[in-house]
Amino acid sequence: MYAQMVKSESTDESAEAIAFQARIDAGEKIEPKDWMPAGYRKTLIRQMGQHAHSEIVGQLPEGNWITRAPTLERKAILLAKVQDEAGHGLYLYCGAETLGVTRDELTEMLLDGRMKYSSIFNYPTLTWADMGAVGWLVDGAAIMNQVPLQRTSYGPYARAMVRICKEESFHQRQGYDIMMKMANGTPAQKKMAQDALNRLWFPSLMMFGPSDAESTHSEQSMKWKIKMNTNDELRQKFVDQTVPQAEYLGLTVPDKTLKWNDEKGGYDFAEPNWDEFFEVLKGNGPCNTERLAARNKAWDDGKWVRDGMMAHAEKRKIRKVAAE
Amino acid sequence: MTDTTAYFEFLCRMGDNTLVLGHRVSEWCGHAPILEEDIALANTALDMIGQTQMWLGLAGEVEGEGRSADDIAMLRDAWDFRNCLLCEQPNGDFGQTMMRQFLFDAWHLAMLTELQNSSEQRVAEIAAKAIKEVQYHVERSGDTVIALGDGTAQSHERMQKALNLLWPYVGELFTPDAVDTAMAEAGIAPDLTKLRVGFDTHIGQVLSEATLAIPDSNFAHQGGKSGFQHSEHLGHILTQMQWLQRAYPGASW
Numbered sequence: 001m002y003a004q005m006v007k008s009e010s011t012d013e014s015a016e017a018i019a020f021q022a023r024i025d026a027g028e029k030i031e032p033k034d035w036m037p038a039g040y041r042k043t044l045i046r047q048m049g050q051h052a053h054s055e056i057v058g059q060l061p062e063g064n065w066i067t068r069a070p071t072l073e074r075k076a077i078l079l080a081k082v083q084d085e086a087g088h089g090l091y092l093y094c095g096a097e098t099l100g101v102t103r104d105e106l107t108e109m110l111l112d113g114r115m116k117y118s119s120i121f122n123y124p125t126l127t128w129a130d131m132g133a134v135g136w137l138v139d140g141a142a143i144m145n146q147v148p149l150q151r152t153s154y155g156p157y158a159r160a161m162v163r164i165c166k167e168e169s170f171h172q173r174q175g176y177d178i179m180m181k182m183a184n185g186t187p188a189q190k191k192m193a194q195d196a197l198n199r200l201w202f203p204s205l206m207m208f209g210p211s212d213a214e215s216t217h218s219e220q221s222m223k224w225k226i227k228m229n230t231n232d233e234l235r236q237k238f239v240d241q242t243v244p245q246a247e248y249l250g251l252t253v254p255d256k257t258l259k260w261n262d263e264k265g266g267y268d269f270a271e272p273n274w275d276e277f278f279e280v281l282k283g284n285g286p287c288n289t290e291r292l293a294a295r296n297k298a299w300d301d302g303k304w305v306r307d308g309m310m311a312h313a314e315k316r317k318i319r320k321v322a323a324e
Numbered sequence: 325m326t327d328t329t330a331y332f333e334f335l336c337r338m339g340d341n342t343l344v345l346g347h348r349v350s351e352w353c354g355h356a357p358i359l360e361e362d363i364a365l366a367n368t369a370l371d372m373i374g375q376t377q378m379w380l381g382l383a384g385e386v387e388g389e390g391r392s393a394d395d396i397a398m399l400r401d402a403w404d405f406r407n408c409l410l411c412e413q414p415n416g417d418f419g420q421t422m423m424r425q426f427l428f429d430a431w432h433l434a435m436l437t438e439l440q441n442s443s444e445q446r447v448a449e450i451a452a453k454a455i456k457e458v459q460y461h462v463e464r465s466g467d468t469v470i471a472l473g474d475g476t477a478q479s480h481e482r483m484q485k486a487l488n489l490l491w492p493y494v495g496e497l498f499t500p501d502a503v504d505t506a507m508a509e510a511g512i513a514p515d516l517t518k519l520r521v522g523f524d525t526h527i528g529q530v531l532s533e534a535t536l537a538i539p540d541s542n543f544a545h546q547g548g549k550s551g552f553q554h555s556e557h558l559g560h561i562l563t564q565m566q567w568l569q570r571a572y573p574g575a576s577w
Contacts, residue, residue, distance in 0.1 A: 056354075056359065059353060059354035062353075063354040063355075066351075067347060067350060067565060068564050068565070068567055068568060069568075070398075070569055071398070071569075072373055072376060072393055072394055073377070073394075076370055076373045076377070079369055080366075082353055082354070082366055083362075083366035083367055086363045086366065090360070103359075128577070178577075181577055185575055185576060186572065186574075186575050188572055188575070189575055294354065298354070298357065299357075301357065302356065302418065303357075304476070304479055304482065305419070305472065305479065306357055306358055307476050308471060308478070308480075309471045309472065309475060310475075311475040311479070312470070312471040312475040313471075
């Protein structure tokens, strides 16, 4: 899930708000020019913005390995994947812009820390197996959340998700393919694969956000259908899907309490360390400082480029008018 | 020099150019001035890595010693690399990266245009496939050079500095040696000196629109494509690019 702890605004009891809720209940899509409650608009901007920021910051942990990819094919696949992610960021920013905020405004809020991105991207990628684990676990967790979002109530968001989901499932498959190679490779490769799972398992579970019992924002967002499932439902589904995949790889999920529960038809598993999660959100994850510094540097160093391009576009416009 | 040796050298030159420049461009990933540029840079790098697979794959076949494109890319040391010096120059700022790209793209387009008529069918086929990508690369790098050259005073100054810095690396692309001569005589590749006229016209138009002045010097660094003397930069590129293959020999990825 690339949007975590998105604070939901409350709605009101006006006739418009009641009619709006009726449209959502009837499964209609809300489009940019339709009336919508201010709270719905604000919550969506937060959620789509956070989702877009996650795609953008998410380029960094994978970009970290592009220059070290072990084969030309792996390098090409990883480049294509990171390019897709930048593309997802672009659709999502465009989607958010239909709600009356600009991409530059959202970017500024990311850079000065007013807006967040997914906690997962504050963890380091230390070996090539992490490229496999990120695709397998992180994209796998993201898909859990994004597939239902194809049915979200806001039209532009739902349509962006349709395209994004197609690409994400390719990303997950390529991640699992890397893991297969590593898990069936030399002892050193297998060790890398296990080490990646050990480090990324709990951070992946954190991606869904804290338990619903402690999540204060879920209820209204679910009513508005901008959140389709509870955090716990999605986390359970993710664990149930992922544990057999780990077994197939011959890897051990780093959770001694993990056990199939016949009664509920799913695994019992340990909660991640939520104190660590909240520290990461506060900026104390292993890579928060580097990630934000890298984005700020890219933005600051790029100012002369953006200014130059704008100035040139302006000159061309003037020349065109003069020529007419 | 036997025909096969020269042909292998030539294919390594084509493949190492795109490998090394593709590597350099991919260093930008996640750090570009604007999101659209992140996408475009990754896309350009991806195209060049794809072209590398074709050129070095064919090089391995021609050599006939069972080496794959990956073996050639990942297991040679710097002295066996045959890319021109321009491709291994550091990224610098975004303007320097795009100026390097434009100068290379303009040569690459001229080269691939002629290679489509190569006497070797495989070369003609690779050129025909690659040129579609390179036509787009040069359009984009040329447009960016124009926009930044003719943008603000600051962007103009940076682009002129980039052109001055990179200009001495252009000549190597057009200076024939024994390999180039053998290729031209076999009809596999064009006479490099004949490409220069079209190149000069092309870059002359773009740089003039960009309000940039071509340095008044024909000095040209040599030693990249012959492998005699690369810059110090190449070794550092290889320490990253080849690290996994070197650290875990024989592993399959």
